[in-house]
Amino acid sequence: MTQRKLILYIAASLDGYIAKPDGDIEWLSMVEAPQQDYGYKEFVKTVDTIIMGRKTYEKVLSFGIPWPHAERRSFILSKTRSGGDENVTFFNGDVGALVAQIRQTPGLNIYCDGGAEVVYELMRRDLIDQYVISVIPVLLGEGIPLFKPGRSQHNLTLLKSTAFPSGLVQMHFERKRDAGAV
Numbered sequence: 001m002t003q004r005k006l007i008l009y010i011a012a013s014l015d016g017y018i019a020k021p022d023g024d025i026e027w028l029s030m031v032e033a034p035q036q037d038y039g040y041k042e043f044v045k046t047v048d049t050i051i052m053g054r055k056t057y058e059k060v061l062s063f064g065i066p067w068p069h070a071e072r073r074s075f076i077l078s079k080t081r082s083g084g085d086e087n088v089t090f091f092n093g094d095v096g097a098l099v100a101q102i103r104q105t106p107g108l109n110i111y112c113d114g115g116a117e118v119v120y121e122l123m124r125r126d127l128i129d130q131y132v133i134s135v136i137p138v139l140l141g142e143g144i145p146l147f148k149p150g151r152s153q154h155n156l157t158l159l160k161s162t163a164f165p166s167g168l169v170q171m172h173f174e175r176k177r178d179a180g181a182v
Contacts, residue, residue, distance in 0.1 A: 004108065004109050004110055005110065006051075006110045006112060006122065006127050007047070007109055007111055007129065007130040008112045008114075008119060008122070008130070008131045008132065009043055009111055009132040010113065010119075010132070010146065011028055011133070011136055011168075012134070013135075013138050013139060013140045013143070014137060015140060016145055016146050016147065017143030017146065018114060018115065019115075019144040020140060020144075023144070025059065027136065030138060030166075031136055031137075031164070031166040031167065031168040032166075033164075033165070033166050036164065036166070039162075039170065043132065046108055046109050047072065047110060047111040048072050048107045048109075049072060049073045049074075049075070049108070049109075049110045050072050050074040050111050051095075051098070051111070051112050052112065052113040052115070052118060053076070053077050053114060053117055053118040054076055054078035054079075054090075055117075056113055056114045056115040056118075057076045057088065067087040070086075070087055073089070074087060074089065075088070075089050075091045077095060077117075077118050078091070078092055079092055095118075095121050095122065096125045112128065116144050116148060119146065119148075120147075120148045123147070123151050124151045124152075126152070128154075129174065130173065130174050131156065131171075132172050133170070133173070134168050134169070134171075135168065136167075137168065155175075155176040156173040156174065157173060158172070158173055159173060159174055
């Protein structure tokens with residue numbers, strides 16, 4: 001059995017922000033194009049588990065659409081909420097233990113959909129195996145950074161890069177690990 005990969009699939013501004021200081025992500029719409037999902041539909045076919053932070057979860061709910069991951073297990077990391085519903089489980093324990101538990105069961109890959117605090121914790125523990133980062137052609141100047149300081153260096157291998165007519169550039173990286181490292 002191959003290990004389930006934890007994949008960060010996220011968009012950021014050219015200067016590295018995932019949202020404006022107030023959490024606004026309206027600027028992402030500047031790359032919307034008819035019939036173009038930037039590979040998202042194909043990507044989600046490869047995952048059966050979602051990990052995201054509470055703020056990202058609440059942002060998704062604010063769109064007024066049905067929960068987009070109803071057919072997947074969704075863990076929402078939260079310090080303030082517990083329990084869950086038919087779509088999500090709120091989790092406030094050790095994220096490393098959660099990922100280890102998920103990886104011990106057979107299934108598809110694991111999708112991290114942000115936000116910054118979750119990405120920081122997963123990187124701090126070196127749990128992200130692949131990064132799919134869509135860079136939006138805008139310089140926000142300030143906001144919520146995708147990669148917070150205070151973690152170790154992570155070497156990556158570029159798997160592919162695609163530039164789209166909208167100006168979005170999508171890069172796929174794999175975490176480079178020493179042979180024998182877990």
